[in-house]
Amino acid sequence: MLLNDKTVIITGASRGIGRAAALECARQGANLVIGYSGSDSSRPLVDELIGEIRSLGRAATSVGAPAGDPDTGDKLVDAAVEHFGSVDVFVNNAGICPFHSFLDMPRETYLETVNTNLNGAYFAVQAAANRMKEQGYGGAIIAVSSISALVGGAMQTHYTPTKAGLLSLMQSCAVALGPYGIRCNALLPGTIETDINKDDLADQDKRDYMIGRTPLGRLGRPEDMAGPIAFLASDMAAYVTGASLLVDGGMFVNLQ
Numbered sequence: 316m317l318l319n320d321k322t323v324i325i326t327g328a329s330r331g332i333g334r335a336a337a338l339e340c341a342r343q344g345a346n347l348v349i350g351y352s353g354s355d356s357s358r359p360l361v362d363e364l365i366g367e368i369r370s371l372g373r374a375a376t377s378v379g380a381p382a383g384d385p386d387t388g389d390k391l392v393d394a395a396v397e398h399f400g401s402v403d404v405f406v407n408n409a410g411i412c413p414f415h416s417f418l419d420m421p422r423e424t425y426l427e428t429v430n431t432n433l434n435g436a437y438f439a440v441q442a443a444a445n446r447m448k449e450q451g452y453g454g455a456i457i458a459v460s461s462i463s464a465l466v467g468g469a470m471q472t473h474y475t476p477t478k479a480g481l482l483s484l485m486q487s488c489a490v491a492l493g494p495y496g497i498r499c500n501a502l503l504p505g506t507i508e509t510d511i512n513k514d515d516l517a518d519q520d521k522r523d524y525m526i527g528r529t530p531l532g533r534l535g536r537p538e539d540m541a542g543p544i545a546f547l548a549s550d551m552a553a554y555v556t557g558a559s560l561l562v563d564g565g566m567f568v569n570l571q
């Protein structure tokens with residue numbers, strides 16, 4: 316197992332990529348802190364996930380707190396220490412992408428997206444890193460960025476800068492935290508079928524276009540992200556830091 320007895324915190328883990336990553340980390344021997352928004356609608360999903368993790372023989376607890384709140388990182392770290400005694404891996408995954416055109420982008424939509432996806436991540440990474448430094452034996456931090464860190468989207472002008480920001484944050488943190496043995500890497504998913512793009516991909520033409528751009532011939536599944544996240548979290552990636560791992564079925568390189 317890649318993550319035996321490690322404590323892994325994952326934000327936005329109630330569903331989608333975060334959920335799949337939590338289950339894979341549990342299969343690899345980790346105990347989990349499940350970060351979620353704190354909304355009543357997410358609670359049953361979180362309870363179900365915790366049940367699944369326990370049935371895999373691992374332990375899990377949850378923290379309901381909005382990703383954009385600068386205090387959320389401290390709450391996640393405190394829960395990890397209280398329940399499991401350490402923070403070994405921090406996965407910043409929570410994110411939103413309310414598709415909207417640029418010229419009439421509502422200020423609140425822009426600000427909520429940047430707060431949720433990037434500002435909260437900054438302070439959460441800082442909280443995890445401080446704990447890892449205190450522990451004295453390193454750790455792994457992974458930000459779920461996106462192929463959108465590298466390319467644009469007309470309906471994503473508020474979103475793509477947050478994903479480029481996360482990639483940049485991991486690069487700078489790799490430099491800042493390397494001396495403490497803390498590795499920082501970015502995962503760049505392509506188009507993965509989850510709730511975040513359910514409405515967008517309900518348009519059959521758009522869906523066919525995205526599949527057509529993907530050399531592997533299908534959209535991604537949350538489970539496709541889980542292995543790469545577990546790898547980056549593990550000692551198999553002991554010399555990997557400041558890296559970005561594009562997991563997109565080949566979409567990015569498919570120009571013609």
Ligand SMILES: NC(=O)C1=CN([C@@H]2O[C@H](COP(=O)(O)OP(=O)(O)OC[C@H]3O[C@@H](n4cnc5c(N)ncnc54)[C@H](O)[C@@H]3O)[C@@H](O)[C@H]2O)C=CC1
Pocket residue numbers: 326327328329330331332333350351352353357380381382383408409410411412431459460461462463503504505506507508509510511512
């Ligand atoms: N699905 C895709 O095609 C891609 C997704 N990503 C990124 O992957 C990450 C996970 O998204 P998906 O699993 O695809 O979508 P999803 O919508 O299924 O999951 C997003 C998660 O973030 C949580 N979340 C949203 N707002 C939150 C808040 N304010 N506080 C705490 N949690 C909050 C949701 O409850 C959910 O658990 C996001 O950061 C997204 O930007 C990156 C590239 C592609």
Ligand SMILES: C[C@H](O)[C@@H]1OC(=O)[C@H](O)[C@@H]1O
Pocket residue numbers: 412460461462463468478504505506507511512515
């Ligand atoms: C939400 C989008 O479908 C998804 O998010 C990303 O980061 C990808 O680039 C896709 O556009």
